[in-house]
Structure formats: C-alpha cells, structure tokens
Amino acid sequence: MSGGELRVGIISFAHLHAVSYAGCLAAIPDARLVAIADDDPRRGTTMAARFGVDYASDSAELLARPDIDAVIVTSENAHHAAHVIAAAAAGKHVLCEKPLATTREDALTMIAACREAGVVLQTAFPMRFSPPVIALRDAIAAGAVGEPLAVMATNHGRMPPGWFSDPILAGGGAIMDHTVHVADLLRWILGREVVSVYAEAATRMHPGIAVDDVGMLLLTFDGGLFASLDASWSRPATWPTWGGLTIEVVGDAGVIAMDAFNQNVQHYDDRDGTYRLVPWGQGGDPTMVATFVEAARTGSPPPVTGEDGLRALEVVLAAYVSAASHRPEPCPSS
Amino acid sequence: MMRVAIVGAGSLGSVHARAAASLPGVRVSWVADIDRERAADLAGQVGASASADVGGVLGRDDVDAVVVAVPTDRHREVVELAAESGKHVFCEKPLALTLPGARAMIAACDRAGVRLMAGQVVRFFPEYARIGALLREGAVGRVATVRARRLNVHPGSHRSWYADPARSGGLIVDLMIHDLDTLRWYFGEAERVMAHDLSTRPSAGTLDYAVATIRFRGGEVGHVEASWAHQGFRTSIEVAGDAGLLRHDSQEGISLRTERPGSKGGDYLVPISPAEESPYRAELRHFFDRLADGEPFLTPGEEAAASLALALAVRDSARTGQPIVPESIVLGDGPVVPGAGAGSLAEVTA
Numbered sequence: 001m002s003g004g005e006l007r008v009g010i011i012s013f014a015h016l017h018a019v020s021y022a023g024c025l026a027a028i029p030d031a032r033l034v035a036i037a038d039d040d041p042r043r044g045t046t047m048a049a050r051f052g053v054d055y056a057s058d059s060a061e062l063l064a065r066p067d068i069d070a071v072i073v074t075s076e077n078a079h080h081a082a083h084v085i086a087a088a089a090a091g092k093h094v095l096c097e098k099p100l101a102t103t104r105e106d107a108l109t110m111i112a113a114c115r116e117a118g119v120v121l122q123t124a125f126p127m128r129f130s131p132p133v134i135a136l137r138d139a140i141a142a143g144a145v146g147e148p149l150a151v152m153a154t155n156h157g158r159m160p161p162g163w164f165s166d167p168i169l170a171g172g173g174a175i176m177d178h179t180v181h182v183a184d185l186l187r188w189i190l191g192r193e194v195v196s197v198y199a200e201a202a203t204r205m206h207p208g209i210a211v212d213d214v215g216m217l218l219l220t221f222d223g224g225l226f227a228s229l230d231a232s233w234s235r236p237a238t239w240p241t242w243g244g245l246t247i248e249v250v251g252d253a254g255v256i257a258m259d260a261f262n263q264n265v266q267h268y269d270d271r272d273g274t275y276r277l278v279p280w281g282q283g284g285d286p287t288m289v290a291t292f293v294e295a296a297r298t299g300s301p302p303p304v305t306g307e308d309g310l311r312a313l314e315v316v317l318a319a320y321v322s323a324a325s326h327r328p329e330p331c332p333s334s
Numbered sequence: 335m336m337r338v339a340i341v342g343a344g345s346l347g348s349v350h351a352r353a354a355a356s357l358p359g360v361r362v363s364w365v366a367d368i369d370r371e372r373a374a375d376l377a378g379q380v381g382a383s384a385s386a387d388v389g390g391v392l393g394r395d396d397v398d399a400v401v402v403a404v405p406t407d408r409h410r411e412v413v414e415l416a417a418e419s420g421k422h423v424f425c426e427k428p429l430a431l432t433l434p435g436a437r438a439m440i441a442a443c444d445r446a447g448v449r450l451m452a453g454q455v456v457r458f459f460p461e462y463a464r465i466g467a468l469l470r471e472g473a474v475g476r477v478a479t480v481r482a483r484r485l486n487v488h489p490g491s492h493r494s495w496y497a498d499p500a501r502s503g504g505l506i507v508d509l510m511i512h513d514l515d516t517l518r519w520y521f522g523e524a525e526r527v528m529a530h531d532l533s534t535r536p537s538a539g540t541l542d543y544a545v546a547t548i549r550f551r552g553g554e555v556g557h558v559e560a561s562w563a564h565q566g567f568r569t570s571i572e573v574a575g576d577a578g579l580l581r582h583d584s585q586e587g588i589s590l591r592t593e594r595p596g597s598k599g600g601d602y603l604v605p606i607s608p609a610e611e612s613p614y615r616a617e618l619r620h621f622f623d624r625l626a627d628g629e630p631f632l633t634p635g636e637e638a639a640a641s642l643a644l645a646l647a648v649r650d651s652a653r654t655g656q657p658i659v660p661e662s663i664v665l666g667d668g669p670v671v672p673g674a675g676a677g678s679l680a681e682v683t684a
Contacts, residue, residue: 149532150543152559198528198657200547200555204478205576214478216547216555218528224537226530228545230557234479234574250532250543250563326526326657 006297009035009062011083012075013047014163015097017124017285021072022051024289031293037062059083063090070120070296072289073097076169077176081106088117093296095289097124099180099316100309102171104332107313111306120295122302123309125184127245127260129284129291136247136258137189146253148190151227153182157243159233165209173211175201175319178231180312181245183219184304187311189247192221194315194331201323205233217319220328240266241277336360336622339397339421341388341412343367343376346426346453346614347403353615354401355380360622366391388412392419399424399625401618406431406508407501413439417446424621426453428511429638431503433646436639443635451621451631452638454515458613458620461582462516465571468580469520475577477521481557482513482571485564488540497540497562504533505542506649507642510560513571514548514648515633515641517558520573521550524644526659531652532563546648558648 008025010018010033025033035054038044048055056062063071063086070093073083081101087094094114100123101107114121127133140148155178163169170176187193202214215231235243241261248257263281267274288304295302314332322329336359340351343365355362362382367373370386377384385391392400392415399422402412409425416423423443429452430436443450456462469477486509489496502508506529518524529546532538541563548556570583611619617633624631631637647658 147537149535149538149541150530150545152545198547200526200528200549202478202553202555204476204553204555205574207476207576214555216479216557218530218545218547220530224535226545228530228547228557228559230479230481232479232555232574234579236474236574236577236579239579250541250561252537252539252541255561255564326659328528328655328657 004030004297006031006293007034007067007069008032009037009065009068009071009092011037011059011062011071011073011087012079013038013043014040014076014079015074017097018072018074019047020285021074021095021124021289022047024286025293026051027286028290028293030297034068035062035065059086063087063092068092070094070292076163077171078102078169081110084110084121085113088113088119088121091117091119093120093292095122095124095292096306096309098309099171099176099313100306101313102176104310104314104317107306107310111310114306120292120299120302121306122292122295123304123306123312124288125181125304125308125312126284126288127181127185128188128304129287130260131281132258132260132263133185133247133284136249136256139256140189140249140251144254145249145251145256148249148251149225150250151186151190151225152248153186153227154230154244154246155179155182156230156235157233158235158237158239159206159209159213165206165211167210170211172316172320173203173209173215174213174231174233175199175215175217175323176211176316177233179215179217179229179316179319180309182229182231182247183312183315184308185247186219186221186227187308190221190225192223192225193311194219194318195222196220196328197315197318197322197331198328199319199323201320212323215319218328219315240275241279336398336625337363337396338399338401339364339366339391339394340376340382340401340403341366341391342403342405343369343372344403347401348376349614350401350403350424350618351376351380351382353612353618356615357619357622363396364391364394389415392416392421397421399622402426405495405501406503410435410439413450414442417442417448417450420446420448422449422625424451424453424618425635427455427515427638428503428507428642428645429635430642431507433639433643436635436642440635440639449625449631450635451624452633452635453617454512454633454638454641455613455617456512456516457519457632458616460609460613461587462571465573465580465582466520469573473578474573474575474580477554477573477575479555479557480517480521480571480573482517483559483561483569484509484513485559485561485568487565487567488542488562490540499533503645504649505560505562506531506544506652507645509562510544510546510558510648511641511645513558513560514644515638517548517550517556518637518641518644521552521554521556523551523640524647525549525551526657527644527647527651528657529648529652531649534652544648544652546651
C-alpha cells in the first residue's frame with residue numbers, strides 16, 4: 001500500500017453497479033481508483049475516460065500491477081469466480097458483486113482462495129448499509145415488536161437489460177438477481193439461518209427469455225420462523241421507480257414494516273409526460289464501499305463476508321431445486 | 335314484496351338487516367337470535383318482529399327468504415332448516431367448516447327446490463369488481479403475479495367465537511377465504527398451494543398470521559396473506575402482468591378520514607366503503623334480484639364450496655408443511671363443483 005491510500009481496480013463494468021462504486025471511491029480520501037479492466041473495449045475505455053483512470057483490456061494485466069491493492073469485481077455473475085480467484089492469487093483484496101457466484105462450488109473455492117491468500121473477501125450487499133434497513137434491525141434488536149415470528153418481504157424490479165436474463169452468465173433470473181439481498185438481510189436482522197425453501201418460479205412477464213422473471217419464495221428459518229419473499233421482475237415500464245425492497249416483521253408484540261426505497265420526491269413532469277419518484281436517500285453504496293476500503297487498509301474483518309455471500313446463494317440454489325420439485329427443499333440443498 | 339328473516343343479530347346480521355330494509359321490494363319481517371334482547375334491539379331498528387325461536391321463524395308463512403348470519407359452525411343446521419321450510423337462503427361466508435358440510439347444505443337446498451347464495455362479499459366491493467373488469471379487458475396483459483393482503487386486529491377482542499377455530503375455521507377459513515374466493519373469480523382454479531400459518535407454531539400465542547403461495551392452472555403465481563396480528567383493518571391487492579400493473583390499497587384510497595383526540599383508530603370488524611351503495615347492500619340486492627329473475631347468482635353455494643376447498647387446502651398445507659396439489663383440492667370424495675371457476679370473472683350484475 002502506498003502511503004496508506006488504498007489503490008483500487010475495477011474488473012468489468014458488466015454490472016452497472018460499478019459506476020456507483022467508482023463514484024463512491026472518488027469520495028473516499030483514503031482510496032483511489034487507478035484502473036479499469038473490461039473485456040468490452042468500448043465500455044472499458046469509456047468508463048476509464050469518465051473516471052480518469054487507466055484501461056486494461058485483460059483483467060490479468062490489471063491484477064499484475066503491483067501498485068493495485070484491491071479490486072472490485074463487477075463482471076457477469078458466472079465470471080465472478082475466475083476473477084476473484086485470480087485476484088486472490090495476485091494478493092488483491094476483493095469486493096465482489098452479488099450474487100457471490102452461480103454455484104456453491106465456485107463460492108467455496110473463492111472463499112478458500114481468499115482465505116489462503118490472506119486477502120479480504122467482502123460480498124457487495126449494499127442493503128446492509130441502507131439507513132431504513134439499519135433502523136429496522138435496531139428496532140427489532142431493541143424489542144420493538146417482541147420476538148419476530150413471521151416476515152413478509154418483497155424485492156421487486158424491472159428485468160435488467162443484457163446478460164441478466166442469460167441463464168449461463170447470470171446463473172438464473174429474478175430469483176438469482178433478487179433473492180440474495182433479502183436472504184442476507186433476514187439472516188443479519190434475525191440472527192437465524194434459512195433451513196428450508198419453497199419456491200414458485202415462472203416466466204410470464206417477458207415471453208421468450210430463458211430464465212425466471214417470477215419468483216415467489218417461502219423460507220423457513222431455524223426456530224420455525226417463516227418468511228415470504230417476492231423476488232419478481234414484475235414492475236412495469238411505467239412504474240415510477242426501478243423497484244424496491246420491503247420487509248414487514250410480525251412479532252409477538254407488534255408489527256414493523258420497512259420500505260427501504262420509499263424516500264423520494266414525487267415528480268410530475270410535463271416536459272416529457274412522465275411521473276417519477278426522485279430519491280433523496282443516499283442508499284447503502286457509499287458506506288458499503290467505505291467499509292471495504294477500511295477492511296482492506298487495516299486488515300480488519302469486513303462487515304459482510306464471503307460466507308455471507310455463500311449463505312445467500314444457498315437460498316437461491318435451494319429455491320431453484322424447489323421450483324422444479326414443487327417441494328420444500330433443505331438449505332443448503334444437497 | 336319479498337319478506338326476509340335475519341337469523342343472527344350480531345355484527346354482520348345487523349349490517350344485513352339494515353341493508354335489506356333499505357332495498358325496494360324487500361321487507362325484513364323477522365329477526366331471530368338465541369339472544370332475545372339482541373334480536374329485539376335489531377328488529378326495532380328495521381321494523382321487524384323479533385324471536386329467539388329460530389326454527390319457529392323459519393317455518394313462518396311471512397318469511398320468503400332467510401339471511402343466515404350466525405357463527406359459522408351453526409350455518410349448516412340453520413341453512414338445512416331453512417331449506418326444509420322452503421325458504422331461499424343467503425348464507426354468510428365461509429359457507430361451512432368442512433366440504434361434506436358444504437355439500438350437504440347445497441344438496442338440502444337442491445332437494446327443497448330453494449336457492450342458495452353465499453356472502454362472498456368481496457366480489458361486490460367496487461374496487462375488487464373494478465379490478466376484475468379491468469382484468470377481463472386485458473388491462474395488464476398476461477398476468478404474472480397477484481398479491482393480496484387482508485390484515486386485521488385479533489377478533490378475540492370483539493366476538494370470541496371468531497378466535498375459536500372449531501367455530502370459525504380460523505384465520506385462513508374465516509378471513510383469507512375472502513381473497514382466495516376473489517382470486518378464483520379472477521383466475522380460476524388453483525393447481526398447487528403452499529402455506530405457513532403462525533397458529534401452527536405454539537410460540538405465537540393468540541396472534542395469527544398466514545401466507546400462501548398459489549399456482550393457478552393458468553400459470554399465474556399468487557401471494558396471499560391474512561393477519562390477526564395487525565392493528566386496524568387493511569386490505570390491498572396488486573396484479574402485475576406483461577403489459578401493466580393494477581393495485582389497490584385501502585390505506586391509500588381513503589376519501590374520508592376523521593381524527594379525534596383519544597380515539598382508537600381502525601378498531602372495527604366490518605369495513606365501510608364510503609360509496610353510493612355498500613357492498614353488503616349490493617350483494618343482498620343481487621340476491622333478491624336473481625331470486626326475482628331466476629338468473630344465476632354470482633356466488634352460489636357451489637362457488638363458495640370451491641373457495642372453501644381452496645381455503646382448506648391452504649390450511650392443510652400450513653399444517654403439514656407440504657404443498658397441496660389440485661386433485662386433493664377439488665376432488666376429495668367427489669367434485670365439489672365440476673368446472674367451478676370456469677366462468678370466472680362473471681359480471682357483477684348491477
């Protein structure tokens with residue numbers, strides 16, 4: 001590390017969260033984005049120019065640079081494993097976009113590679129740093145609704161463009177894209193693990209795609225608590241925002257409901273004939289990136305680990321097994 | 335002039351009595367309740383005679399039809415008695431606690447040549463009827479998901495029999511059945527259900543909350559919740575399709591709100607729609623209009639029995655922890671009603 005400043009590379013802008021993360025890095029005094037690798041030269045050079053950093057056509061070229069301490073992996077889901085394992089071999093700390101991987105084997109190998117290399121592996125779950133989510137966790141911890149008994153959660157959105165509906169590159173559809181956020185949050189908020197998963201999956205919003213765009217999950221946690229999660233890409237194009245994430249907890253002493261993205265100004269815009277919700281909340285990305293920078297700089301454990309990414313992925317994989325078997329499936333599924 | 339007897343002078347019996355009394359061509363001739371004082375009080379409000387002798391009232395010549403609003407576990411005996419007395423029957427939901435019970439009631443009315451309508455009132459709520467009409471027009475294209483919620487306070491604080499599953503059927507059969515019936519109306523029969531219910535968890539105490547996923551035969555995926563764990567009454571529904579989305583939330587669509595110091599908010603069992611006609615009046619008007627013209631009811635006994643079958647499947651799934659498949663929903667020991675739901679989205683006759 002040069003002068004205490006963390007020098008960061010970003011591997012791929014396939015996932016557009018990379019744009020947000022690059023912006024977050026720019027606002028952190030102890031971190032500096034120095035290079036972008038992308039196998040799409042047009043995208044890579046555009047982003048390198050936008051952020052004023054070097055461009056590498058090959059991630060190996062970026063990872064070979066001794067002046068880079070850490071990388072953010074925002075490639076297609078199926079490519080996370082190769083990129084994270086190579087980064088660990090090069091001794092770089094890693095912040096990996098969710099889902100951590102598309103298979104359990106990949107996730108286990110990634111975790112082992114980072115552990116053996118002695119580098120930080122943090123799974124990018126920005127919702128852990130969302131102020132309404134933190135307020136929900138604090139309220140439940142303070143006993144606001146007594147003992148949690150049941151949960152209703154939604155993580156709705158529109159279908160993202162491009163590879164998100166490619167079964168190989170994405171590893172699944174809406175269930176793969178959206179389940180991990182809520183699965184991770186519920187593990188964190190409740191302090192319990194998912195023991196079984198039932199899921200209904202369907203492709204109905206976007207005829208012709210090869211992945212699910214409807215995902216309705218029922219989760220059972222240790223201790224018997226149950227939760228439902230609607231992970232569907234079911235927001236229409238005319239919906240005034242991209243989607244959202246809600247969690248409602250029924251406890252033995254009350255009910256608490258959290259709507260993480262219900263922090264908007266309503267904009268009725270005659271200039272282009274649209275109605276939009278314009279967020280005023282900053283979201284979790286800045287804090288998440290800052291925690292990664294801190295963990296990588298100091299060697300302290302990251303607040304969200306590779307194991308957390310694995311646990312959330314296991315819920316997804318059990319959901320896909322259940323969607324085919326029409327039975328509740330154990331988690332992790334064998 | 336149709337002369338109707340109201341049997342059961344509780345909260346819904348009172349609603350039905352006042353609604354019936356307001357209908358042209360209908361007169362409430364009798365109110366019967368085992369609690370004579372309660373019967374007399376309600377009878378006085380609608381200009382009817384009162385009796386504590388239900389059987390006696392059902393046998394009277396000045397009664398043409400009967401509205402049954404007694405606790406659910408008493409529906410069957412009152413409906414069968416009414417049928418044997420040759421009276422047409424409007425029976426509150428859920429029609430019965432068991433499928434054999436529902437079938438017996440339907441058979442009794444058939445044998446007696448009287449007609450049976452069930453009070454699946456949500457089909458008469460204008461917001462739910464409007465959504466049905468929009469779906470029929472294809473307003474959201476191909477439906478992908480439907481989410482329906484029905485949240486209420488625990489009924490134990492109002493009428494203890496609701497809280498007794500042996501009398502009301504419990505949360506799913508008593509409350510969730512509203513949305514199960516509505517979704518059958520919209521989408522037809524279910525292929526598979528999976529559910530969880532807090533009442534199966536000893537730790538829940540007296541609270542109850544249940545959630546079900548429903549895969550319909552047409553491929554739609556449903557998410558239905560019912561709660562006796564919330565404060566106040568609230569319903570919502572959202573239907574998402576490949577060409578749009580419809581939603582209604584009773585907490586957002588509020589056109590009249592009163593706030594008073596020290597008042598308890600929303601602590602009531604029967605929702606009030608500040609509309610031109612209450613859904614409870616609309617369903618009774620439908621009952622008498624269809625008796626008059628002989629056309630089918632929107633919610634005949636067979637439809638209510640099919641919705642009960644779905645509710646029982648949801649309850650069984652929650653109890654067993656396993657999904658319940660269609661054969662066991664509809665067939666049982668014989669079809670509840672062949673082709674039930676085939677005529678889904680039938681018009682609410684105005």
